[in-house]
Amino acid sequence: MTVHDLRDVLREHGDGPSPANPARHEEIAARIRRIRLRRRALGGGGVTAVAAAVALGVSLLPGSLSRPTEPRPATASEATLVPKQPADFLPERFTTSDGTKYRRIAITAIKRAGPTKVSVTIPVSGKPLDVGAVCAGPSTDAPSVSTGDGRSTSADFGGCSRSMQLRPLLVPAATSGSKLTLTFNTTVRGGGCLMRNGTCVPRKPTRGLWSLAVYEWTPPARPAEPPPLKALPDHAGEARLAETKTGVWPQNGSATFKVRGKVGFDTLCTGDLAGRLWFSFMANGHPAGGSGSCGVWEGGAFPSAVSEFSYPTNKTTTVKVTWKLLGTATNRPVRWSVGLYQK
Amino acid sequence: MADRGIYQDFVVTRSDRLLRTAYLLTHDWASAEDLLQESLAKAWFAWARVEEPEAYVRKVLVTTYTSWWRRRWRRELPSDDLPDTPASDPVSDDRDALWRAVGRLPARQRAVVVLRVDETMVKELHR
Structure with a gap:
């Protein structure tokens, strides 16, 4: 056996037919979402699974509490990974698979240049509210959502995504029947860095285009039946x-x-x-x-x-x-x- | 700097080649697909800073593979619906033995052997 033989054997195997995977794009997009979630989860002490996100030596902004696994009404798959106008992805009305009807009651945007903070005033009917966002990136500046008094009223958005992210908007019961002013703010609040040779190199902030909306939703009249669960891997x-x-x-x-x-x-x-x-x-x-x-x-x-x-x-x-x-x-x-x- | 707009094209045009490298490392097409996807997903986050995408993804491929080997308790599992392992041409006993011997090497050694097959890969890796 020679090095030449070894080379031949590896080439022989490497040059064989590789299986096609038409779902590769979707599967990669799903992984990107999961990695993003794990990175955001950094700081959730004890959950060692998130360590996988550190493989590239990245430490991120302070963790959020949300996950972009939301109803996806006619939005482009993240798998397309091709920028489009984000406003296209915040429909005026849509119905999720469990029968919940969403109606947009406000829309705004934070652009790549100009103010990093925008406010909208919404009527509060007492129905549940969500905030929605889509983003054309790259962006390191996911918006926070707060009321006039500065209190955070929503779980943070994840990273910049062309798929709509929906987050619950937490409105005090006393607000019902009146109006509420919400402020979306992309001002960077944390210090992210890339670990290079053990040194924390600050990340260069990059502003994306964020299209933002507030939705009022009406739940189904009867409890929806969640889909059956797949079996966990053995x-x-x-x-x-x-x-x-x-x-x-x-x-x-x-x-x-x-x-x-x-x-x-x-x-x-x-x-x-x-x-x-x-x-x-x-x-x-x-x-x-x-x-x-x-x-x-x-x-x-x-x-x-x-x-x-x-x-x-x-x-x-x-x-x-x-x-x-x-x-x-x-x-x-x-x-x-x-x-x-x-x- | 790699434009994120070309990421999709990169996945389409380079996946097959990278998958073959992953297969040489893992000796299993399902694991190779898993390794490739994980590496491409990781590369997405660094894409804006990457000068040479293929060399970069190849690096990630190797580091991810060796890290899997180290940890054993892997967080990502191959999907149930990954393609079946294709039939390969019969090989001689010696060649088969050599292939299996490579498969028994520790991860880093196996990576070195695989990358030595293509000098170009090595050059890319050391850039």
Whole structure:
């Protein structure tokens, strides 16, 4: 055997027919969304799964609490990755798959140049409200949303995306029947940097074009039926799926596991508000330090984000996974499952 | 600087070549597809700063692969609907043994061997 033989063997295999994958674009776009979410989740102590986002040595702006897994009415797939006018993607009306009717009640924009802050005044009817955003990037400046007194009223948007992101708008009950002024602000609030040779090199801020809207929504008259859940993968690396618990929020708000040693948990949810369902862990009645938004599997590879914990091997620890939904969700239940993985 | 507008074209035109490199590293088409997608997704975030996209993605491919090897507990799993492994031409016993021997090498060593196959790859990697 010579080096020449080795080269021939590798060429032989490398030059063989490679399988086509027509879904590659969509699957890459889904990964981009997940990486973005993990990066935003940095700072959620205890969730070691987010470490995957550090592979490129990137540390980001302070984490947000939201996930861009939202209803997608006739918007371009992120997979297209080709800029279009963002205003095209904020429709005046649309209906999500669970039958919720959305109606736009305000629209505005923050451009690449000029003010980084815009305000809109909206009527508050008492119906639930969402804020929507699409962005033509690149952009490092996702807008925050606040009321006149400066209080944040919405979960933060993720990174710049041409797919519409919807976030719940939290309005005090006393505001009903009156008007409310909202301010969208892209002023950079944190210090992101790229890690190069152990040194934090500040990121150059880049302004994108953000088109922003406020939507009022009317839930379905009866509780929608969340789609059935796909089965969680039977393995996560070398760990096997030992136990799965499922439920439907809000009827079922938690799941309890008895564990020993090193374990991992992964989650999966369905329903139009699946991305707004957040989990947190309690171990023997005490906060265990991990939380995150439920995984949503829209296609491609399973969006694995295992939360790992190490517990004593000589005694049983009771781990309780508790669910909480951001915003209002009348008649919009979310089906969830939690998988326990053990090596 | 790479324009993000060309990212899609890059994925279309270069994926096949990069997938073959990923296959030489992983010895499995499903894992290769997984590795390729993960690398392309990571590259998207650095795209605006990348001078030579293919060399960059190749670097990410190798570092991601070695990092998977190290961690073993992988966060990304191959999709159920990835294409089936295609049939390959029969190879001689010696060649088959050599191919399998490469497959048993530790990740970094395997990466070195694979990249040595194409001097161009190495040059790109060291730029």
